[in-house]
Amino acid sequence: MTNICTFRTLSQVCVKRKCPKVHLKELRKLYSTHNNKPNRVIFSGIQPTGIPHLGNYLGAIKHWVKLQNKPGDIYYSIVDLHSLTIPKSRTFMRTSILDITACLLACEINPERAVLYQQSCVPEHTLLSWVIGCLVPVNRLKHLPQWKEKQMPSVDGGGHIGRYTYPLLQTADILLYKATHVPAGDDQAVHLILTNEFAKSFNRTHGHFFPQTQIISDPTFARIRDLRNPTVKMSKSSQSENGRIEITDYDDAIRGKIKRAITDCTSAVTYDPDNRPGVSNLVQIHCGLSDITPTEACNTAQNMDTGAYKTLVANVVIDHLSPIRERYFELRQDENRLKEILKYGNQRAAKVAKENFNAVRDLLGIQL
Ligand code: TRP
Numbered sequence: 176m177t178n179i180c181t182f183r184t185l186s187q188v189c190v191k192r193k194c195p196k197v198h199l200k201e202l203r204k205l206y207s208t209h210n211n212k213p214n215r216v217i218f219s220g221i222q223p224t225g226i227p228h229l230g231n232y233l234g235a236i237k238h239w240v241k242l243q244n245k246p247g248d249i250y251y252s253i254v255d256l257h258s259l260t261i262p263k264s265r266t267f268m269r270t271s272i273l274d275i276t277a278c279l280l281a282c283e284i285n286p287e288r289a290v291l292y293q294q295s296c297v298p299e300h301t302l303l304s305w306v307i308g309c310l311v312p313v314n315r316l317k318h319l320p321q322w323k324e325k326q327m328p329s330v331d332g333g334g335h336i337g338r339y340t341y342p343l344l345q346t347a348d349i350l351l352y353k354a355t356h357v358p359a360g361d362d363q364a365v366h367l368i369l370t371n372e373f374a375k376s377f378n379r380t381h382g383h384f385f386p387q388t389q390i391i392s393d394p395t396f397a398r399i400r401d402l403r404n405p406t407v408k409m410s411k412s413s414q415s416e417n418g419r420i421e422i423t424d425y426d427d428a429i430r431g432k433i434k435r436a437i438t439d440c441t442s443a444v445t446y447d448p449d450n451r452p453g454v455s456n457l458v459q460i461h462c463g464l465s466d467i468t469p470t471e472a473c474n475t476a477q478n479m480d481t482g483a484y485k486t487l488v489a490n491v492v493i494d495h496l497s498p499i500r501e502r503y504f505e506l507r508q509d510e511n512r513l514k515e516i517l518k519y520g521n522q523r524a525a526k527v528a529k530e531n532f533n534a535v536r537d538l539l540g541i542q543l
Pocket residue numbers: 218219220221222254257344345348349357358359363
């Protein structure tokens with residue numbers, strides 16, 4: 176908003192003064208957020224790769240909902256371009272985008288308060304990503320987990336470029352809206368470091384334009400583990416379906432999965448993630464959903480063995496998820512409404528994205 180207003184003002188000033196060339200210093204000052212405190216801008220993204228599980232919910236979506244009550248601009252993006260890095264069918268993609276939209280709304284993301292939109296409908300994401308790619312050294316991306324863990328060099332001839340440059344697109348997502356805060360799981364911290372490095376180096380060369388970005392993550396709740404293998408994170412791709420609880424799971428499924436969760440031979444309920452990952456995972460789920468501390472959760476479970484505690488945790492999960500599931504199925508039926516909501520968000524996001532990207536073009540000297 177500010178940018179386009181000040182930009183127009185500058186051209187008007189130039190016309191008045193009849194100065195054909197804008198002085199570089201003046202231009203940098205114009206786009207600078209350095210002197211006035213930057214507005215709080217929150218950005219986060221979620222891939223449309225199926226129904227979110229409890230780990231996604233507690234690690235990210237729950238924060239997204241809470242942040243709506245705090246001041247600042249909010250952008251929540253369905254990052255469909257990122258999800259293309261692991262190819263899926265056309266039907267899967269179409270379904271997943273609507274599924275995730277309905278899930279976010281069911282979790283009470285408010286599309287009036289937050290700009291909820293689809294990444295690929297705002298082409299400036301990929302444009303800015305190109306600009307970033309021209310300024311980031313190849314080797315900087317080599318050790319990032321998205322590449323190292325998923326490249327599968329033997330299968331796809333050295334790995335696909337999209338998977339390699341994934342963090343550049345993520346940097347573009349964040350900086351396109353000049354985000355100051357990114358709620359995300361702490362596995363995303365490496366990407367935020369890259370974002371901040373890039374912003375600093377761009378600002379050094381072209382004048383202060385991008386803010387530094389802070390990750391908002393709560394390490395206690397962000398690491399919900401696989402119920403069947405509590406040494407690894409709960410994941411959409413985990414081997415056993417019983418290892419994860421999806422936020423639309425029915426009550427019986429939730430009860431069954433928690434009953435079958437791997438714990439250990441000690442029957443007392445204690446919180447010790449290193450030595451007792453299984454039971455500590457249940458404590459974390461309990462805490463995350465009830466907004467209590469691990470000590471409070473263990474106090475509640477003082478006279479229980481792990482079997483009885485599993486029943487308690489299952490009830491907490493069911494109480495929390497069943498209204499979300501009901502809302503989800505209702506919202507999911509009306510695809511046209513979901514598309515309308517996304518369209519509204521796409522338009523709002525595009526407006527800001529265009530303004531900011533045009534300012535970048537101007538700083539780079541490619542806007543005549
Ligand atoms: N990489 C994130 C994930 O896998 C998704 C994402 C894309 C994202 N762009 C983002 C998260 C920008 C935060 C900010 O979960």
